[in-house]
Amino acid sequence: MSCSLGDSRPWQSLENVKVVVIPSGSWEQHGPSLPLYTDTLIACRVAEELARKLDAVLLPPLAYGVSHEHMDFPLTVTLSPETYCRVITEVLESLEKHGVKLAVIVNGHGGNRAALEACVARWNYTRRLKALALWPWRAVEELLEDEVHAGRGEASLVAYLQGGEYKGEGRLCHPLYPLRRTSECSETGSIYPGLWESDRELGERLFKAMVEAVLEETLRAGRALGVLD
Numbered sequence: 495m496s497c498s499l500g501d502s503r504p505w506q507s508l509e510n511v512k513v514v515v516i517p518s519g520s521w522e523q524h525g526p527s528l529p530l531y532t533d534t535l536i537a538c539r540v541a542e543e544l545a546r547k548l549d550a551v552l553l554p555p556l557a558y559g560v561s562h563e564h565m566d567f568p569l570t571v572t573l574s575p576e577t578y579c580r581v582i583t584e585v586l587e588s589l590e591k592h593g594v595k596l597a598v599i600v601n602g603h604g605g606n607r608a609a610l611e612a613c614v615a616r617w618n619y620t621r622r623l624k625a626l627a628l629w630p631w632r633a634v635e636e637l638l639e640d641e642v643h644a645g646r647g648e649a650s651l652v653a654y655l656q657g658g659e660y661k662g663e664g665r666l667c668h669p670l671y672p673l674r675r676t677s678e679c680s681e682t683g684s685i686y687p688g689l690w691e692s693d694r695e696l697g698e699r700l701f702k703a704m705v706e707a708v709l710e711e712t713l714r715a716g717r718a719l720g721v722l723d
């Protein structure tokens with residue numbers, strides 16, 4: 495997997511940093527042909543591009559997330575929402591101590607959203623450092639109406655970001671997902687209506703739209719806070 499472990503410079507070059515970008519992913523089943531690190535890869539690469547465009551510092555990815563609904567599949571790992579929020583909070587506390595003003599968290603996993611957004615809202619209420627939780631998939635919702643988990647969209651992004659071809663078959667589990675476990679409605683773990691295969695060009699379009707959207711949201715927030723020009 496090609497995903498940065500974080501900024502490669504030594505600490506002397508990392509003094510007085512005001513803006514950092516943190517990818518947040520998961521380690522969970524992604525259907526019949528995609529890797530368990532799919533969400534982390536996507537979050538990581540979007541975050542990398544965002545950090546480059548902002549001239550901000552990229553931090554290492556948080557590669558575990560909140561993945562209870564997928565636990566019936568081999569080797570999926572989940573954190574509780576409490577632990578996930580605790581980790582995010584302690585990372586933010588460390589960064590605040592070093593004078594960072596804005597931490598942008600690029601989240602690649604839908605199951606993290608509720609915990610992350612609540613966690614960050616509570617944090618921002620009282621703290622100097624502001625945390626911005628971004629969901630890059632919002633930017634491509636119209637392009638991929640039926641994408642829920644491990645379908646054509648994620649397969650196309652993985653194909654674009656790391657090469658390879660991926661295909662599979664899923665089931666759209668609405669309206670019961672995520673009231674039921676993934677395994678109760680989709681044998682393959684893919685939640686998508688029927689057959690799908692990866693399309694690198696689609697992956698490139700999705701990736702670029704995601705980067706553009708997170709950049710726009712970050713600039714809007716950073717300017718409002720007086721941290722970005």
Ligand SMILES: [Zn+2]
Pocket residue numbers: 524532533602603643644648
């Ligand atoms: Zn995913």
